[in-house]
Amino acid sequence: MVVLATGAAGCAESEGSTTDAPITKAHVMALSTYSATLGTPIDAYIQNPPTGNARAFELVFDGTFTRPNGATEPVNLVQAVNRTEAGAVRWTAFGPFGNPFTPNTPDIGKFTGKLGIRVTMDDGTVINDEKPIPLSFEVKPSIIITELRPVDSTCGEPALRMLGGMSYRLKATTIGFDAKTIDYMMQTPGIVPDDLGEPQLDVDSGGKPRMMTRQLSHTMMNNTDTVEGKDAFVLPPVPIDIPNYGVVMAIVAHDDQGHSVSTTFGMTAHNPIEIFYDGRYELAQIYPAKPVSGCMPGGQQGRAVTYSESQMESRQRQLSVTMSKTFLRSEENNWSTSDGKTVTHGTTNTDGYSRSHTDSNSFTFTKTHEDTSGVQFMYSSGNTVVGKAGVSFKVFGIGADAGGEYQHRWDKSQTSSSSSSNGWSSANTSGSSDTSEVNHSTATTDSTAVSQTNTKGGSESQQAGEGEAVQNMWTVTSQQTIDRGFAGMVVANTQGVFYRQMARYTQKAFVVVYDKCGAGDVVGDVTLQDYVWAPDLALGDKCPPLPVSNFPEPQCRLPPCDP
Amino acid sequence: MRSLILAVACLVGTAACGGPEVDVPAGNDKVTSDPASSDLPAPTVQKMPGSYPYAVLAVRGSAPNAVRILIEGAGNPVVAAVQPVDNTFCIPVDLAAAPARYTLQVRSQHSDGRLSPITEVELDRDNGAAAPADAKLCDGSAAK
Numbered sequence: 001m002v003v004l005a006t007g008a009a010g011c012a013e014s015e016g017s018t019t020d021a022p023i024t025k026a027h028v029m030a031l032s033t034y035s036a037t038l039g040t041p042i043d044a045y046i047q048n049p050p051t052g053n054a055r056a057f058e059l060v061f062d063g064t065f066t067r068p069n070g071a072t073e074p075v076n077l078v079q080a081v082n083r084t085e086a087g088a089v090r091w092t093a094f095g096p097f098g099n100p101f102t103p104n105t106p107d108i109g110k111f112t113g114k115l116g117i118r119v120t121m122d123d124g125t126v127i128n129d130e131k132p133i134p135l136s137f138e139v140k141p142s143i144i145i146t147e148l149r150p151v152d153s154t155c156g157e158p159a160l161r162m163l164g165g166m167s168y169r170l171k172a173t174t175i176g177f178d179a180k181t182i183d184y185m186m187q188t189p190g191i192v193p194d195d196l197g198e199p200q201l202d203v204d205s206g207g208k209p210r211m212m213t214r215q216l217s218h219t220m221m222n223n224t225d226t227v228e229g230k231d232a233f234v235l236p237p238v239p240i241d242i243p244n245y246g247v248v249m250a251i252v253a254h255d256d257q258g259h260s261v262s263t264t265f266g267m268t269a270h271n272p273i274e275i276f277y278d279g280r281y282e283l284a285q286i287y288p289a290k291p292v293s294g295c296m297p298g299g300q301q302g303r304a305v306t307y308s309e310s311q312m313e314s315r316q317r318q319l320s321v322t323m324s325k326t327f328l329r330s331e332e333n334n335w336s337t338s339d340g341k342t343v344t345h346g347t348t349n350t351d352g353y354s355r356s357h358t359d360s361n362s363f364t365f366t367k368t369h370e371d372t373s374g375v376q377f378m379y380s381s382g383n384t385v386v387g388k389a390g391v392s393f394k395v396f397g398i399g400a401d402a403g404g405e406y407q408h409r410w411d412k413s414q415t416s417s418s419s420s421s422n423g424w425s426s427a428n429t430s431g432s433s434d435t436s437e438v439n440h441s442t443a444t445t446d447s448t449a450v451s452q453t454n455t456k457g458g459s460e461s462q463q464a465g466e467g468e469a470v471q472n473m474w475t476v477t478s479q480q481t482i483d484r485g486f487a488g489m490v491v492a493n494t495q496g497v498f499y500r501q502m503a504r505y506t507q508k509a510f511v512v513v514y515d516k517c518g519a520g521d522v523v524g525d526v527t528l529q530d531y532v533w534a535p536d537l538a539l540g541d542k543c544p545p546l547p548v549s550n551f552p553e554p555q556c557r558l559p560p561c562d563p
Numbered sequence: 564m565r566s567l568i569l570a571v572a573c574l575v576g577t578a579a580c581g582g583p584e585v586d587v588p589a590g591n592d593k594v595t596s597d598p599a600s601s602d603l604p605a606p607t608v609q610k611m612p613g614s615y616p617y618a619v620l621a622v623r624g625s626a627p628n629a630v631r632i633l634i635e636g637a638g639n640p641v642v643a644a645v646q647p648v649d650n651t652f653c654i655p656v657d658l659a660a661a662p663a664r665y666t667l668q669v670r671s672q673h674s675d676g677r678l679s680p681i682t683e684v685e686l687d688r689d690n691g692a693a694a695p696a697d698a699k700l701c702d703g704s705a706a707k
Binding site: 032085 | 630631633635637639640641642672673674675676677678
């Protein structure tokens, strides 16, 4: 008779046991599974989960991987994971692009060793698992995606993200499984052109998105198959009003015995340039409180007083875009803005910006429209080039004309991109005539800043198609903020004075550019300065002097600080 | 002085308006429901045979206020979700070694990461033990 207390079966030691000394730090207790095909999400459950300000979680594997032929190799794997709830993290990178235990020569087999968790707090403190648990983990027969890249690219590893409008080559291989055939299914949202020919989501009459599915079957040769040429997976472009869309790939390989292995994974398709905004607001500045009434006596009985916004204050929201010089110098770009814009570079103020550079990649896709069979987005073969990727700066949800289209082209020839036709550009065409493009190719001083202020503020911006409503959205007033009734009681034998205080909020988004292999890089930011107001009733024994308001002291927390 | 005056004014205002009133059914003096309990008691495990012949054992029970159940003591620690409707769980546990005596430590976890006290279950894995009547695994298949 064997007595097993805790720990792995057959282990005399019981590391990780709950009967040991209390564990005070984050500690892995268990995994959701210990036998999985590559591509399976694996959850890890943790004891003593850290607080919400933990910045990063990693699973730390330390042990040995044993292949079916008995060969072993050491494993020292640190794998980043995502927190899914207080006591759980998810490992989403267990395949399908490789076996993390044997990254160089993927194979099935079994990991035996210890697993712990490592937590990095936002102050940089690293917390290691005090008692990694002993475990064994089996990698079952699987499909590995060894290549997933645009057909004209040379990515060393499968793409991390996909790019809308591009055509993808995929290479799959099986491990631990003698496959004869393989089936592919790729599902994306349906994308159709709008009235202007721009891509938009295809939805039914009820607003439900229609999905588009592509299926393909191949015979496998030596447990390997490649999807390329006319079979290559073509992704529809990403509509301008969404940051990305999901792509689901399902792959099933079959042997001649009726067995199968499968993998399903999801990726996101992005524009080559996109704006990332997480919806965050920051209180940037609190302005001095202003008295907006005279002295209001409470009298012998006290008096109810109501705030009325008779002298409203207005401000212009400010939108600014800053792009890194490195990015602007390395790629061909085309930047155009509309009314009220300034382009700042050192002491240079101009209207508009463009940059050309010959040393760039070839990036090409186009779309064609075939009414008979819906819409097909076709890859354009050849060296070049109908490459276009736009992104709207309508990131903060303010008026269509707050958007601007930023083009990022990878052309082999040094052709100049044309100005975009949306957003700020459209305002230019009808609202003002001061747009010009200035080649900053020789500018080498600090980062180039392109900023637009007082957008739509001028009365001259009465361009067609961009009506008053949009213009109003750019002008914010205290009346908008203090529209609801605000009343107070001036207590008997006191004096009251209404104050109003303005505050500035900053919303910041980031401009992210992806290369063809899906690697992202932050190349700029977009910042919106917005204004709000609040009223207050200050009371004092006498007036004058003016009673002191209850508002916070003026302070500037984030520049640019106004007086 | 100003604070005092404001306080008095507030009191007067409250008295003038009267406090909020809520009509409740006869015999019920509560105006709100009881707050949801956040206690995390030790899981309750259904009675199991002292001696068990098969390599996989389905451990069933209930774990109030928990999102998952964890069992240690038989190889890799195993986890299963707790049914949110009735707080029940069923989790298959591999009893690979035989003959052997197992001490299973069962505990649950709240969605906020807290762990419950441990419920211990002991049993012998014995290939020659009498087969329990109608022993089923969590998927409904017969244990064997």
